[in-house]
Amino acid sequence: MSGYVVVGTQWGDEGKGKIVDVLGEKVDYVVRFQGGNNAGHTVIANGEKTVLHLLPSGVLHKQAKCIIGPGVVVDPFVLLEEIKVLEDRGIDTSHIFLSDCAHLIMPYHIKLDELQEERKGDKKIGTTKRGIGPCYADKYTRIGIRVGDLVDWNIFKEKLADTLAIKNEQIVKLYDKEPYEYDELLEKFRDVREKLLPRIIDSVVEVNKALDEHKFVLFEGAQAAMLDINYGTYPYVTSSSPTSAGVCEGAGVSPKKLDRIVGIVKAYSTRVGEGPFVTELFDEDGETIRNKGNEFGATTGRPRRCGWLDMNVVRHAAIINGLTDLVITKIDILSGFKKLPICVGYDIDGVMYESIPASLEKVYRAKPVYEVLDGWDEDISTVRSYEELPENCKKYLKRIEELAKTRISIVSVGPDRTHNIYINDIISK
Known part of the structure; x- marks a missing residue:
C-alpha cells in the first residue's frame, strides 16, 4: 500500500508540520484527518515561516493535492483567511479541497x-x-x-x-x-x-481511489497521543482521536491501506494547557529549554510547559499507534546540557509503572524515575549525517530507540525543512 501517517507522540507541538512538509515533496496527496484550527503547524522553507492551523502542512508543494478530511471541524472564516494569506504571497492554492462530510x-x-x-x-x-x-x-x-x-x-x-x-x-x-x-x-x-x-469534494471516494491506484497519500494528524479523547490524560484532552486509528475514522480509509506510521518525538517534553505533566521542570533548565526551543504556542502564543523526555509517554504512543518509524525533533536544543535525564518509569506510591495509568489522580502523584545520560556541548545544527553526531548524542538517540522499541528514521536538527539527518527511508518511490 501507499498510505503514510504522521502523528504526534506526546502532547502536540512535536514538529509534525515540518515533517509533513519534508515528506510532502514525495507524495501525491496530503490529508488532514482530525482536529481543527486549535492546531498550529509551522513550516519554515528557505527562511520563510508559514504557520498553518487548518490547511494540511503539505500545502507548499503544488503537486500534492491537499484535503481537509471528514474528521476535521472547519472554521470557514479561518480557512478562507489562511488561503488568502498564501495567495497574497503568490502561492497557488488551487490544490486545496475539503470533504463534504467535515x-x-x-x-x-x-x-x-x-x-x-x-x-x-x-x-x-x-x-x-x-x-x-x-x-x-x-x-x-x-x-x-x-x-x-x-x-x-x-x-x-x-x-x-x-x-x-x-x-x-x-x-x-x-x-x-x-x-x-x-x-x-x-x-x-x-x-x-x-x-x-x-473546493468541496467527496474526499472518501477520491482518497480511496488514489490508494487503490498506488498513489502516495500522507495522512496528517493534529495534537498528539496524550491528548487523544480515549487514551490521553482525560479530561485534559482534545475532542478527537489524533492517533493512527483516527485516520480510518477521520479520512474514511481501511487500516489495511496504511503502510507506515511515523511518530514525531520532541527530544524533550512540552505541554500547553492544564493537566498532569510528570517530568515538568520549574527551574532554570526548564526556562532554558523554553527559550532555546522558542516554546510558545503557534496558535495561542502561550508559553509551553517544559520538561525532560518522558519515555512512558512515547512508549504509550508507540503501542496505541503501532508506530513503524520515529522522527526525533529539536535535539539541537539539548546541546550544552551536561546531563540529560530520561524518564523511564513512574513511581506511584512505591510501585513502578512503565505505562500511563488511566487514573488522573495516580498520574498526578507520579514521581519520574530517571536514567541520566551524559550530554554534549557541540552545536549540531549543521550536521547532516548520523556519523557526524557527537557520541553522547548518538547514545541518547539509541536509548530512545531501545525504550520505544521503534527505529529512528529521521533526526531534525533545526527548524528549516533542510535541517535533517536521514537514517532510513520512510517514503520510497
Missing part, C-alpha cells in the same frame, strides 16, 4: 467554548477557545452542520434555523448572554458558501 465550526460554537471555560473557573480544561469541543459535541448529538450542507442553500438555511434555536436557548438561559441573529449569520455564510463551493 463539520462546520459556527460562531456560536466559539462563544459556547469561551463561556464553558469561564464557568469552570479553576477546573477549566485549558482549551484554545476556538469552538472545537462544542462543534464535535454537536456532531455526536447529531445536530451539527456539515460542509456538504452548503451545497444546497435551502438545506443549510433549514439546519441553521433548527440548531440556532437550540444554541440561543443555551446562551440565553444558561449564560444570560445575547442570542445570535439568524439573518445576520445567514448573510455571513452566503459569502462563505460562494468561496468554498469549488
Whole structure:
C-alpha cells in the first residue's frame, strides 16, 4: 500500500508540520484527518515561516493535492483567511479541497467554548477557545452542520434555523448572554458558501481511489497521543482521536491501506494547557529549554510547559499507534546540557509503572524515575549525517530507540525543512 501517517507522540507541538512538509515533496496527496484550527503547524522553507492551523502542512508543494478530511471541524472564516494569506504571497492554492462530510465550526460554537471555560473557573480544561469541543459535541448529538450542507442553500438555511434555536436557548438561559441573529449569520455564510463551493469534494471516494491506484497519500494528524479523547490524560484532552486509528475514522480509509506510521518525538517534553505533566521542570533548565526551543504556542502564543523526555509517554504512543518509524525533533536544543535525564518509569506510591495509568489522580502523584545520560556541548545544527553526531548524542538517540522499541528514521536538527539527518527511508518511490 501507499498510505503514510504522521502523528504526534506526546502532547502536540512535536514538529509534525515540518515533517509533513519534508515528506510532502514525495507524495501525491496530503490529508488532514482530525482536529481543527486549535492546531498550529509551522513550516519554515528557505527562511520563510508559514504557520498553518487548518490547511494540511503539505500545502507548499503544488503537486500534492491537499484535503481537509471528514474528521476535521472547519472554521470557514479561518480557512478562507489562511488561503488568502498564501495567495497574497503568490502561492497557488488551487490544490486545496475539503470533504463534504467535515463539520462546520459556527460562531456560536466559539462563544459556547469561551463561556464553558469561564464557568469552570479553576477546573477549566485549558482549551484554545476556538469552538472545537462544542462543534464535535454537536456532531455526536447529531445536530451539527456539515460542509456538504452548503451545497444546497435551502438545506443549510433549514439546519441553521433548527440548531440556532437550540444554541440561543443555551446562551440565553444558561449564560444570560445575547442570542445570535439568524439573518445576520445567514448573510455571513452566503459569502462563505460562494468561496468554498469549488473546493468541496467527496474526499472518501477520491482518497480511496488514489490508494487503490498506488498513489502516495500522507495522512496528517493534529495534537498528539496524550491528548487523544480515549487514551490521553482525560479530561485534559482534545475532542478527537489524533492517533493512527483516527485516520480510518477521520479520512474514511481501511487500516489495511496504511503502510507506515511515523511518530514525531520532541527530544524533550512540552505541554500547553492544564493537566498532569510528570517530568515538568520549574527551574532554570526548564526556562532554558523554553527559550532555546522558542516554546510558545503557534496558535495561542502561550508559553509551553517544559520538561525532560518522558519515555512512558512515547512508549504509550508507540503501542496505541503501532508506530513503524520515529522522527526525533529539536535535539539541537539539548546541546550544552551536561546531563540529560530520561524518564523511564513512574513511581506511584512505591510501585513502578512503565505505562500511563488511566487514573488522573495516580498520574498526578507520579514521581519520574530517571536514567541520566551524559550530554554534549557541540552545536549540531549543521550536521547532516548520523556519523557526524557527537557520541553522547548518538547514545541518547539509541536509548530512545531501545525504550520505544521503534527505529529512528529521521533526526531534525533545526527548524528549516533542510535541517535533517536521514537514517532510513520512510517514503520510497
